[in-house]
Amino acid sequence: MKKELLELALDQINYEFESSYLYLSMSAWAQDNGYPGTAKWMEKQAEEEITHGKKMMHFLQEVNEKVILTPIAAGPVDFPGFIELFKLSLEHEKKVTARIVKLYEEATAAKEYALANLYSWFIDEQVEEESTLVDIITRLEKVPTPIGVMMMDDRLGQRA
Numbered sequence: 001m002k003k004e005l006l007e008l009a010l011d012q013i014n015y016e017f018e019s020s021y022l023y024l025s026m027s028a029w030a031q032d033n034g035y036p037g038t039a040k041w042m043e044k045q046a047e048e049e050i051t052h053g054k055k056m057m058h059f060l061q062e063v064n065e066k067v068i069l070t071p072i073a074a075g076p077v078d079f080p081g082f083i084e085l086f087k088l089s090l091e092h093e094k095k096v097t098a099r100i101v102k103l104y105e106e107a108t109a110a111k112e113y114a115l116a117n118l119y120s121w122f123i124d125e126q127v128e129e130e131s132t133l134v135d136i137i138t139r140l141e142k143v144p145t146p147i148g149v150m151m152m153d154d155r156l157g158q159r160a
Contacts, residue, residue, distance in 0.1 A: 005110050006065055008103055009056065014070050015099060016053030020046040022075045022092060029079050035149075037157025038085070044159050045089075052122065059118050082149050083140045090133040097126040 001009075027042035057067050079085050104119035140152055 001065055001112060002110055005106055005112060008106060009060060010068055012099055012103055013053050013056045013067065014072065016049050016056065018072045019092065019096060020049035021072050023049060025075050025077055026079065026085055030085065035082065035153045037153040041156035041159050083137065083144065086133055086136050086140065090130060090137065093126065093129045093133060097130065100126060
């Protein structure tokens with residue numbers, strides 16, 4: 001694998017773990033602000049990001065590339081409000097999508113088709129991530145009242 005492509009892949013692994021850290025921070029904020037359902041939902045998001053990073057990591061190990069993890073910077077600990085939490089999540093997921101699309105394009109250009117196939121799976125995953133967040137935001141914008149927020153919080157807490 002070309003050095004530049006490997007560096008991009010390693011950077012994305014770290015970004016997935018960084019994303020997990022962001023969602024854990026959001027979970028802590030939600031819990032501290034009386035949104036236990038959202039705290040649980042965000043914690044599940046964090047777990048999913050760790051799974052994504054490990055999937056990418058294991059792929060590189062399967063093709064005999066050395067995985068090097070770098071430190072994760074501290075993220076935000078305070079957020080402007082409930083609906084803004086999800087808008088920030090959507091913004092973040094759009095960045096993740098753009099990064100993965102770039103990786104897919106680079107892997108395809110380098111004729112690293114197995115790697116491109118891995119990123120193709122993640123592109124599909126990102127469609128789902130963004131769609132879920134758009135749905136949550138849309139619902140909250142339709143009923144931006146305290147009862148609407150509490151109902152959404154309860155709904156999010158039912159995530160398996």
